[in-house]
Amino acid sequence: MADADRVADLERTIAAQQRTIEALMDAVEQRDLASTPSAFAVWHQHAALADVVERKTRRLRAALDEIRGLHESLTAKTAELEAKRDEAAMLALVARHMESAVLICDAGGCVEWANESFTVQTGHTFAEAVGRRAVDLLLSPEAADEVNARIQARTDRAEAFSVEALSTAKDGRCYPVELDVRPVVSDEGAVWRVVAILRDISARKEAEARLAQAERLESIGELAAGVAHEINTPMQYIGDNLTFLRRAVEVGHPLFALLSDPAVDWAKAAEIVTERHFRFVFDRAPGAIDQALEGVAAVSKIVAAMRAFSRVGSGDAKTLTDVNACVETALTFSRSEWRYVAEVETRLAPDLPLIEADGGAINQVILNLIVNAAQAIRGGARGDASGTITVTTSHDRDAGHVVLEVGDDGPGIPPGIIGRVFDPFFTTKQVGEGTGQGLALAQSIVVKRHGGSIDVSSIPEHATLFTVRLPIESGDSGETTA
Template structure:
């Protein structure tokens, strides 16, 4: 600033130099603009000349063709002469119309150029200038035209003056002519020279006027600058900030009064700025003259007050440039910001603690202003939305809220602007292609004046909770809609939950059942031991499955199939018991009917064989009865004869006549025959009757509807009855071999159901043998039926030497309605029912071992006494 005021007396000299520079600039600008304009106009004029030449050539060539195509009688002159006349006339008309271009037309004659038209006029044949050297510089454009070239150039014309030219060939039937059109260059440039002179004159006048006005105005401005300097000094001295100027050598050139008081020195000028203005602890060089390349800079540094304490000074450093643009001084203004620095440090520590807490927080945190613009979002929030800071900036974080929840979020925000209490909202966040459920809590932020300045929102990921709730709802809905009975009790058997199926089946409402024990359904048909065993199984942590009879609220009973399992905590403690059950009363009745129908079907299939088995003993009983009838008649005849002889003997004294009569009546051979055959006939008839009775008894036992409860039965007797009934099925193709363990204990079973199982196995074995060997083979096949005791089970084996089964058939052999027999010979229900009876009813197993072409063995294992089956009815 001092340098500026010290050089005010040079203002006039500087104004003169400025005027000269401005005048020179005006002249240069005028000249350059004129040259550019002239060059542009020259190019445009060349293009116009080229277009003009092309149009003239086209006109002449067209006229030449029309003239040559006209009848010879109409041609008064030679084609060339006529063409030259037409060209001269056309160019003359062009000049008359105000055209500035001139034209020349010539033809090549020998090694020279013969001009035919010059300056739009015909050239006389005796004109001494009519012919020119072909290579003369002035005629080069014409020479190029005669060589069939088009072009444009700036060159001397036929008069030796520089001109703007365009040229091209005229192709006629008399030969090639050349055409050149030109405009004198001096004539073309004359307007531009005048324009340059006018522009320069006007510019010079403007420069002079500007300098005069500037000089007239600058005097009050200079006085104003002097006044400004005075005010500036007063401002600097009265400022409550440190103001210093640092010279290029690093010393202080100026310091205000506040700087002297702050640093406690009477004289700062000439002192080292680094030693005075910064603390020894601060290694930074803040008063670097390289700031001239950076412009004004702001920096904070430590300084030492007059009392020796350190202060934080915020410096604004601005460079002062000299005439060369180099930094000659630094103007430094310092503000003591120690209180603010201490407050900022405390705030920074609080912010650091907050950021650490927010970074480690398991919930997303968003801080916004009152308009919803993002101020801060922690890492958890970025992770929950799979976004980065730039995407969340402004209102961008709202784009990560699901479209369907965005309106609710805005309403949640706007609708709660007057409240300070925390508010909650559940919504969905978008994390890429996935959805994250979050619980949002909002708290208002207020400043010290109580004005609302923003909001803090926390986003807690509740996706797993929502998923668990959804699963719970689905599970509850499924249980409520389930046809199965569901009962949940605590560990002590107190009912905590029943589903609608329970109410529908038992007649007890949910309110009546809750808090009760499942014993309210007890029918009394199961023993105490049965329930004790069931509870022991459950409390051991095992799953219990079985059937028992329950009683409804109205007193009626129903049979229930249940699966009961304990629910454990992580430590293994049983906290609940879950029972899933279903009413199988109707199912059991239908299955019993199905099995009875299958029994009757089996009897129907065996009816012909049974009839045959009964027919054989019946026939010989009938034959023997006829024999006994005849024998009886003979005996009666003999007896009657004997009676008559005895009467005669009483009346006749001669005994010889009596003897003769007796001999005649009593045929010795006949008597011997009757004595021999009658006892045998009687015995045979008795055996036949017994056989029929046995068959009828076996059929009756097989066809009996069955028992309602299990009882102890002789399994060997069941097998023998089945063998008897099925005799006609196996006797023609097989030999029956019974290997029965007579020491077998009675078995707890349903006799009718087990009879059906054994009968199905024997009949299937007979059919398998017949399929392999035929209906009457010799020798016959074999069927072996064995029984034995294995531990707590009895084993029944039915082995045949039949056709066997492949693996594909074995895999489905117990499936309902699966059969390999021909249509009409089987329904596919026999083995399925056998499996159901053995496994589900009696708790046993049924297996098959087979080899194709060799035969099959079915093995049935049934427990002798099964505690769980003690009260089970027929299935």
């Protein structure tokens, strides 16, 4: 029977008993109690009965109040549970239909629950995943241990965080993912579950690579006129020397024709040698060839630098990179920017270790710093008078990083703005000369992509020094703390 029916039933019983009591009392009162002892006895009996009934009624009323209270709290609890059930159903709906894979793991990282996207993304069914360590299922063995150590360290402190890693699907396909790890803490303060959200970030990575590529191509475009000029000079002397060598061949031709005749006319041959400055031409021919070859080498170097800048696919991949070679490339590429305003002094450490980096992006950082230094010297008080740009590399094995410094003796940076130079779009240059993106991009490449640091110090009116530190081993550069 429902609670409400039971309450109504009790109320009816109480009302019926009250009516009985009242009827009895009426009946008793209508007799002469003093004259009939038997009537008195009846009255007495009835009075006692009425007393009992009244006590019972009181108890029943108290029980009824208690039941009413229970019923009310039961109704409230039911409503609360229903709301919780609705919320749980909604959350399950969200988790089930989320594009990202959602995993609920125990404190040790073993899968307890996974949504459908998990199967779509990884190819593993829930039955295959349950009970297994999530990192073993999703990452390569080397990455799994490393990422797991990080997860463990953070979950022990109940810290939520995100990590980027390469995941391997069941079919062997490798793709970049972002893993959000959120430890869930019990009322006692211990981690009892870990919620992991796995996002496929291939599209984002591709877009970033395309953007990086576009940025590189943009700076090639901006420097194209200067590069064309750089190529033009060696091309000119390659052309001059080839013209000279063609003349040498033309000069030698009649002589060779004469000498190949069995009856050599030596007098004629001697005449040709003298008239056509034969000795002069042939003395200078090797020099002309050397100069032409030098020109070819110079053009090849510029072309190699251009290729290093426009390299396809360098937007993301990190390979072993020689920072000294990046300096050479950036200097070659930016030669037209600095050659008329500054001497460049390089002090490149001969034993510099290779670093795990995106070489194209590092070229870009160095180029931006060198171009800024040249532009600062050109815009400084000395005007076009020659300044000095110093590029130094070194390394700190204990700290595990390579250090690159680009210094100049230009006008320096006033204290009032030095804190803003890395801000995107901050520029002190004329419209059309600078967009204020060079240092923001350099900072993003160094700090975000490579986990390094970039700092600036300056003595106003005298000098500026940018210091870049790049880790030798890349680690996981994509990590962000949530």
